[in-house]
Each structure stands twice: as structure tokens, then as C-alpha cells.
Amino acid sequence: MPLALLALAIGAFGIGTTEFVIMGLLPEVAGDFGVSIPTAGLLVTGYALGVVIGAPLMTVLGTKVPRKRMLMLLMGLFIAGNLLSALAPVFAVMLIGRVVASLAHGAFFGIGSVVAAELVAPQKKAGAIAMMFTGLTVANVVGVPLGTLIGQHVGWRVTFAIVAALGVIGLAGVAKLVPELPRPEGVHLRHELAAFKNAQVLLAMAMTVLGFGGVFAAITYIAPMMTHIAGFADGSVTWLLVLFGLGMVGGNLVGGKFADRALMPMLYVSLGALAIVLALFTLTAHNKIAAAVTIALIGALGFATVPPLQKRVLDQAHGAPTLASAVNIGAFNLGNALSAWLGGLVISAGFGYTAPNWVGAVLAAAALVLAVLSAVLERRDTARGAVAASSTPSGRHAAARH
Numbered sequence: 151m152p153l154a155l156l157a158l159a160i161g162a163f164g165i166g167t168t169e170f171v172i173m174g175l176l177p178e179v180a181g182d183f184g185v186s187i188p189t190a191g192l193l194v195t196g197y198a199l200g201v202v203i204g205a206p207l208m209t210v211l212g213t214k215v216p217r218k219r220m221l222m223l224l225m226g227l228f229i230a231g232n233l234l235s236a237l238a239p240v241f242a243v244m245l246i247g248r249v250v251a252s253l254a255h256g257a258f259f260g261i262g263s264v265v266a267a268e269l270v271a272p273q274k275k276a277g278a279i280a281m282m283f284t285g286l287t288v289a290n291v292v293g294v295p296l297g298t299l300i301g302q303h304v305g306w307r308v309t310f311a312i313v314a315a316l317g318v319i320g321l322a323g324v325a326k327l328v329p330e331l332p333r334p335e336g337v338h339l340r341h342e343l344a345a346f347k348n349a350q351v352l353l354a355m356a357m358t359v360l361g362f363g364g365v366f367a368a369i370t371y372i373a374p375m376m377t378h379i380a381g382f383a384d385g386s387v388t389w390l391l392v393l394f395g396l397g398m399v400g401g402n403l404v405g406g407k408f409a410d411r412a413l414m415p416m417l418y419v420s421l422g423a424l425a426i427v428l429a430l431f432t433l434t435a436h437n438k439i440a441a442a443v444t445i446a447l448i449g450a451l452g453f454a455t456v457p458p459l460q461k462r463v464l465d466q467a468h469g470a471p472t473l474a475s476a477v478n479i480g481a482f483n484l485g486n487a488l489s490a491w492l493g494g495l496v497i498s499a500g501f502g503y504t505a506p507n508w509v510g511a512v513l514a515a516a517a518l519v520l521a522v523l524s525a526v527l528e529r530r531d532t533a534r535g536a537v538a539a540s541s542t543p544s545g546r547h548a549a550a551r552h
Contacts, residue, residue: 157323166289205256260476280406397449
């Protein structure tokens with residue numbers, strides 16, 4: 151794997167850290183600004199919505215900019231947003247800083263996926279994408295717990311200043327290690343938009359929303375579930391999230407490896423197993439050891455879908471994959487927001503803290519159904535293409551020779 155993937159992984163590490171670290175620092179931020187916890191929660195919601203909106207917006211704005219330069223500009227935006235958060239005098243300014251940082255998220259992973267895939271041989275594309283996403287998964291194992299610890303003991307502003315420094319390192323890495331890749335000739339915004347007419351691209355994005363949404367239906371409510379149902383102490387939630395992060399790291403690497411060999415079978419296995427494990431979590435959540443194992447499995451199976459889904463979008467978008475790739479990153483965050491909302495609904499309806507696991511299982515199962523549908527449609531289109539080709543004069547001559 152080329153060193154340029156390391157630079158992309160460093161950028162991904164910083165982005166992953168800033169996305170999730172705020173969840174552990176909400177009480178400190180709320181206390182400093184004198185706002186309620188639900189109000190401070192807007193820092194999470196604002197970031198997620200910024201990713202959904204920023205992914206297509208920043209990609210469209212960068213259609214005429216070389217990909218390396220666009221990656222550098224996005225890291226600059228990320229640095230500015232985190233510095234603004236670190237120095238914010240009032241809550242509104244910090245919220246603006248979070249949104250500014252989030253605008254870089256989707257486009258960085260979207261363009262970065264395209265760049266990573268172009269740096270390697272065709273049979274290694276999913277592995278290269280997984281290598282970049284390793285930065286995001288490692289952030290959940292190292293960056294988020296460490297950032298939370300620093301924020302709780304030294305101050306949350308220090309955490310965001312450190313994240314901004316990570317952005318500087320990522321920017322330097324992209325500038326030094328990522329080669330100047332020529333943009334495809336003749337590819338314009340209309341070509342990028344045309345990818346969304348492809349049913350396979352839309353199906354892959356729907357799988358992204360539902361499949362990864364299944365993961366966050368459960369993980370969003372992991373703290374009350376583990377403390378009230380499994381009987382863990384409040385302080386144990388941190389290491390349980392580390393287990394989840396370790397599962398993400400392993401699942402991401404395995405997903406990338408096997409997606410290069412058999413992409414659709416990898417999706418069938420990971421989505422099917424994810425649906426089963428999420429359903430079982432309603433039972434295993436009552437036992438500490440079983441719950442811990444299940445949390446790691448959810449992280450592994452959930453992130454095993456990421457490289458194949460991202461590669462699926464790149465493959466189906468053909469010669470103009472950049473915008474579709476970025477929008478698919480927004481789809482992950484849309485799934486997070488949708489599943490968190492649905493999980494909250496079933497808890498509010500009185501079904502208990504394990505009820506979101508059933509929501510997650512249904513979402514993952516729905517993603518599996520879409521994966522099967524996608525494969526069926528693809529086989530049908532391939533068969534039609536073969537029939538059409540054989541009906542041409544050249545096709546009939548070829549058939550006669552055989």
C-alpha cells in the first residue's frame with residue numbers, strides 16, 4: 151500500500167476524533183457555556199447535518215479543483231472549524247465551529263475514497279479504501295477516549311486544539327505524500343449528477359443508510375442500556391466503547407480484504423450477521439460478558455460493510471464517482487441520525503432500553519433485502535445485455551464461429 155494512504159488515514163483519524171469526542175464532553179461544554187445538556191447536544195446534531203449537507207456541497211464546489219488540492223483545502227476547513235470551537239467565547243460560536251468542521255467530513259472521505267482507489271491496482275481498491283477508513287476506526291479506539299480524558303481533566307478546549315493540530319499533520323501529509331492525480335478528461339458536474347440516475351448507485355446508498363443505521367440504533371443508547379440493564383458502572387461505558395472501536399478496526403480491515411474478492415457475498419454475510427447479532431443483543435444485554443462481546447461484534451460487522459458499500463458506489467458510478475462517493479458518506483450520517491431518532495421513539499414509547507436493538511435488527515435486515523435485490527437486478531441487466539449483444543450481426547457471427 152502506498153504511503154499516501156497513511157496521509158489520508160491521519161486526516162481520517164482527526165475527523166473521526168472530532169466527530170465522536172464531543173459525546174463524552176457534553177457535560178463539560180454545557181457547564182462552561184451555561185446551557186442544558188439537550189442544548190449542548192445540538193453540537194452533535196449540527197455536525198451530523200453539516201456532513202449530510204456539506205458532502206455534496208463541497209464536492210460540487212471542488213469539481214474544477216484537482217483532487218489533491220481539494221483534500222488540502224478540506225483539511226484547512228477542518229482545522230479552522232476546530233480552532234473556532236476551541237476558542238469559542240459563546241455557545242453559538244462553538245456550534246458554528248462544529249458545522250464548519252463538519253463541512254469537510256463527507257467530501258474528504260468521498261474524494262479520499264476515489265484517490266485511494268486510484269493509487270492501487272483494481273483488485274486492491276476496497277483494501278485501499280479500508281486503509282483510509284482505518285484512521286476513522288482507530289480514532290474510536292484511541293482518539294476519542296484520550297480526547298475525552300484530556301477534556302475532562304485539562305479542559306475541553308485543549309481537546310479541540312489538539313484535534314486542530316492533528317488536522318495540521320494531516321494537511322502536511324496530504325501535501326507531501328499524495329501525488330497529483332489528473333482529473334478524468336471530459337468529466338463535468340452533469341456527469342457526476344448523472345450517476346444518481348443509476349438505480350444501483352441509489353440502492354447502494356440506501357443500503358448504507360439502513361445498514362449502518364442499524365449499528366447506531368443500538369450504540370447511540372449504549373450508556374443507559376449498559377448501566378440500567380447489564381449493570382455496568384457509569385465509568386465502564388468508556389472501555390465498552392473502546393471494545394466497539396476495536397471491533398470497528400477489525401471489521402473494516404476484513405471487509406476491505408474480502409470485498410476485493412467477493413463484494414456482494416461480503417455484504418450478504420455482514421448485513422445478515424449484523425441483523426442477527428442486533429436481535430440477540432436484546433438478550434445478551436442482560437449479561438455483562440455477553441454484552442461486551444456483542445458490542446465488539448456489532449462494531450466489527452457494522453464496519454465490515456463500509457469498504458464494500460463505498461466500493462459498490464464507486465464501481466456503479468463508473469467514470470464520475472466523486473460526488474456519489476461523497477454523498478454516500480453523508481448517507482452514513484443520515485443513517486446515524488435516522489436510527490438514533492427511531493431508537494429514541496421506541497424508548498419513549500415505553501419498550502425499554504433494549505428496544506433500539508430491535509430497530510437496528512430490522513434496519514440491517516432491510517439493508518440485506520436491498521443487497522439481494524441489487525444483485526438480482528444486476529444479473530437481469532447483464533443477461534439482457536448479453537442477449538442484445540448476441541442479436542447484433544457481429545454477435546451472431548461470433549456465436550457461429552463458436
